[in-house]
Amino acid sequence: MKLATWNVNSLKVRLSQLIDWLSKVGPDIVCLQETKIQDVDFPFDAIRTAGYEALACGQKTYNGVAILSRSTGTDIVTAIPGFVDEQKRILAATFGDIRIISLYVPNGESVISDKYQYKLGWLGALA
Numbered sequence: 001m002k003l004a005t006w007n008v009n010s011l012k013v014r015l016s017q018l019i020d021w022l023s024k025v026g027p028d029i030v031c032l033q034e035t036k037i038q039d040v041d042f043p044f045d046a047i048r049t050a051g052y053e054a055l056a057c058g059q060k061t062y063n064g065v066a067i068l069s070r071s072t073g074t075d076i077v078t079a080i081p082g083f084v085d086e087q088k089r090i091l092a093a094t095f096g097d098i099r100i101i102s103l104y105v106p107n108g109e110s111v112i113s114d115k116y117q118y119k120l121g122w123l124g125a126l127a
Helices: 011-025 044-049 114-126
Strands: 003-007 029-033 053-057 065-069 074-077 090-095 098-103
Touching (some): 011 029, 011 044, 029 098, 044 053
Parallel strands (some): 003 029
Antiparallel strands (some): 053 065
């Protein structure tokens, strides 16, 4: 199995590059981070035309994750169980007997910032 991960830093900006790369490399599964796109605007049709199914968990302007695959995923999870979070940073699914998790881990910036405390809480919940 060929598995890849890519922080696309805006799927709208990188979609043509992604489609071209998929045709050249042909991975079985691709995890995307920082898609910066709401699920309603996700380019499902373009991804399907490229030969992939897509699962997405995104939000406008920030964060967002996706999993592209040649087959359909099951047992889909779009949040850390028990952790209340508006940020879209996790997407998990099972493909055959393999569990795939696409994560966009928070940047904590400085150890004295609120973002660092959020990151610690997020990682603690993930563990």
